[in-house]
Amino acid sequence: MRQINVEQIKKAVESAVIEANTNLPEDVRAALQTALTKETSASGSRCLQIILENAQIAEQDKMALCQDTGMVVAHIELGQEVHLVGGEIENAVNQGIRDGYRRGYLRKSVVSDPFTRINTGDNTPAVIHIHMMAGEGLRIVLLPKGAGSENMGQLAMLKPSAGMEGVKEFILKVVREAEGNPCPPIIVGVGVGGNMEKAALLAKHALLREVGRPNAQPDLAALEEEMLQKVNDLRIGVQGLGGDTTALAVNIETYPTHIACLPVAVNLGCHSTRRITVDL
Amino acid sequence: MKVIKAPLSREDILELKMGEEVLVEGSIYTARDAAHKRIAEAIRTGQDLPFDPNGQIIYYVGPCPAPPGRVIGSAGPTTSGRMDAYAPLLIKRGLRVMIGKGSRDEAVIEAMQKYGALYLAAVGGAGAYLARKIVAAEIVAYPELGPEAILKLEVKDFPCIVAIDAQGNNIYAR
Numbered sequence: 377m378r379q380i381n382v383e384q385i386k387k388a389v390e391s392a393v394i395e396a397n398t399n400l401p402e403d404v405r406a407a408l409q410t411a412l413t414k415e416t417s418a419s420g421s422r423c424l425q426i427i428l429e430n431a432q433i434a435e436q437d438k439m440a441l442c443q444d445t446g447m448v449v450a451h452i453e454l455g456q457e458v459h460l461v462g463g464e465i466e467n468a469v470n471q472g473i474r475d476g477y478r479r480g481y482l483r484k485s486v487v488s489d490p491f492t493r494i495n496t497g498d499n500t501p502a503v504i505h506i507h508m509m510a511g512e513g514l515r516i517v518l519l520p521k522g523a524g525s526e527n528m529g530q531l532a533m534l535k536p537s538a539g540m541e542g543v544k545e546f547i548l549k550v551v552r553e554a555e556g557n558p559c560p561p562i563i564v565g566v567g568v569g570g571n572m573e574k575a576a577l578l579a580k581h582a583l584l585r586e587v588g589r590p591n592a593q594p595d596l597a598a599l600e601e602e603m604l605q606k607v608n609d610l611r612i613g614v615q616g617l618g619g620d621t622t623a624l625a626v627n628i629e630t631y632p633t634h635i636a637c638l639p640v641a642v643n644l645g646c647h648s649t650r651r652i653t654v655d656l
Numbered sequence: 657m658k659v660i661k662a663p664l665s666r667e668d669i670l671e672l673k674m675g676e677e678v679l680v681e682g683s684i685y686t687a688r689d690a691a692h693k694r695i696a697e698a699i700r701t702g703q704d705l706p707f708d709p710n711g712q713i714i715y716y717v718g719p720c721p722a723p724p725g726r727v728i729g730s731a732g733p734t735t736s737g738r739m740d741a742y743a744p745l746l747i748k749r750g751l752r753v754m755i756g757k758g759s760r761d762e763a764v765i766e767a768m769q770k771y772g773a774l775y776l777a778a779v780g781g782a783g784a785y786l787a788r789k790i791v792a793a794e795i796v797a798y799p800e801l802g803p804e805a806i807l808k809l810e811v812k813d814f815p816c817i818v819a820i821d822a823q824g825n826n827i828y829a830r
Contacts, residue, residue: 419675419817426779426815434784440730443719443783443803481723483730483803493690495802524735524757524780556828557735557758559780615780616758616828617817648781 378512379459380656382468385516388654389472392518393448394480396652397440400431404563404649407587407624411561411614420619424561427614427647438480441648444522445482448473448502449580451519455511469516470500485523505577514656517584525562525646528554531576534638543568543640544603550642551607551623556616563587563645564607564626569633579643582627584651591628600626614647660816663711664752666772672818674825678776680755680814684713685796688734690804692742699745706797706806710750716757718803719793720783728793728809730783733757736775740764747773755816759828769824776816777827789814 405428412424434441450469462468477484477499486500487493530550534542547566554562567578590597603626613619624647633639658672661682672678685707687695698705716736720729736756743754744767752773757780768775778786792810799805819827 422677423779426782426785430779430782430785433788434730437726437784437788439723439726439784439787440720441783442781443717443730443732444734445720445730481721481729483718483720485718485803497802527735555759556780557737559757615777617777618827646781 377457377459378455379461380514381462382460382465383462384656385465385514386468386472386475388656389469389516389518390476390479392516392652392654393473393476393520394482396518396520396650397445397480397482398434398438400434400441400648401651403587404624405431408561408647411621411624415614415620417613417619419617420614420621423614423617424621431648440480440482441650442522443483444524445477445485445499446520446522446650447486448499449519449521450502450504451517451581451584452504452506453509453513453515454506455513456508457512458514465506466504469504470502473502474498474500516654516656517651518654519584519651522646525558525644528558529579529641529643531572531639531641533572534640536636536638538638542638544606546640547603547626547642548606548610550644551612552610554644555612558644559646560612560614560616561621561624561647563649564603564623565643565645566626566628567641567643568628568630568639570631570639571634571637572639574631575639575641576643578629578631579641582629583643583645583649585627587625596628596630600628603628660713660753660776662713662752664713665711669752669772669774670822672774672821674818674821674827676818678816678818680713680776680811680816682810684715684755684809684811686715686717686719686807686809688716688718688804689738690801691798691806692739694798696742696745699749707808709746711752713753713755714746714751715755715809719787720803722793728787728790731787731790732783733778733780736760743767747771759826760820765820765824765826768820768822772822774818774822775820777819778814778816786814
């Protein structure tokens with residue numbers, strides 16, 4: 377049994393959200409750098425240069441990479457042996473975000489109700505997913521997710537007869553319809569299986585994977601590589617201006633599903649998909 | 657590289673061609689979803705607009721708050737498509753240049769051709785980079801909207817590409 381005071385969680389989240397918004401993850405930066413060496417279009421190269429320069433400036437000036445500092449998604453893996461004290465974990469996470477967005481001069485982009493749309497003024501609440509696991513660990517992954525990319529995601533409840541071809545077509549449809557809006561080059565997160573909400577969760581979770589690390593399952597890894605090629609063959613290009621680089625990666629996650637279901641969700645991440653992991 | 661500076665006449669922008677790189681200088685107004693909704697309402701009810709759009713430039717952005725000692729926080733473009741419902745109303749009133757990212761719908765492009773307007777794309781996600789091109793910022797209207805308030809910015813060497821010109825040529829249409 378391990379005791380953790382939620383005050384620790386609050387403090388860790390506060391620093392983490394600032395860092396996530398100002399320091400581009402190394403794997404994304406490396407992928408953008410590689411893309412720049414290969415990009416043959418003038419507009420694509422120019423935009424990639426600016427995007428990489430932006431990452432340097434953000435780190436130097438301690439400014440947000442993008443003005444859309446997003447609505448935070450928190451994936452929490454909580455060990456069953458952990459005993460939380462001092463308050464409720466979701467409140468602690470939200471307080472950490474509140475403090476971090478204030479201290480880091482980050483934009484407050486959350487409205488309290490989808491219909492009346494009054495800004496909450498503090499970028500809370502976050503969307504929080506908590507998963508129990510064995511042991512004493514507590515891992516929090518924070519993903520400040522902007523709306524440009526989030527708005528371009530889609531989900532479909534396909535018929536099983538649509539098969540893998542149907543899934544491939546759907547992935548391409550989503551990317552094609554998104555055009556330049558999600559700020560390509562994108563990371564394509566795909567969830568196949570489960571049910572409606574599980575597919576969506578898988579697709580979002582797929583964005584957390586390090587760019588360039590393929591699926592552990594060889595057949596899915598092959599599918600990811602094939603889809604990355606097909607997505608880039610759409611030639612939407614950096615910022616939708618055409619060119620070789622439309623996506624940095626396609627990450628696919630699957631889950632068992634109902635005999636009559638083939639749910640597929642596609643969630644897009646932008647060229648500066650921001651995520652940070654905190655282990656307590 | 658051509659410099660774009662308000663106020664601009666129809667003639668000023670007619671010669672600019674899709675795909676051209678330009679630098680924006682001088683005053684630009686910021687407005688996005690909520691501000692556009694209010695402006696459209698003002699037009700519909702015959703009220704005064706918070707600023708005269710005639711000959712002016714609007715930048716679709718909701719910036720981060722300014723850190724101490726800085727003019728503005730991160731300030732890259734937001735997706736222009738969400739303002740498509742409102743843009744023709746403003747173009748009819750003389751709005752000359754829009755800066756954002758992503759394509760526009762047919763009604764916007766038609767209005768651009770009819771009244772003479774230009775659509776420029778700035779690099780989406782380059783919030784910190786573009787903030788450095790902003791030398792002054794003041795609130796013009798709707799402070800209660802927070803990041804969605806209308807600001808007047810002074811910019812220098814603000815790089816854009818002509819995404820849709822006044823003839824309706826669209827860089828996103830391929």
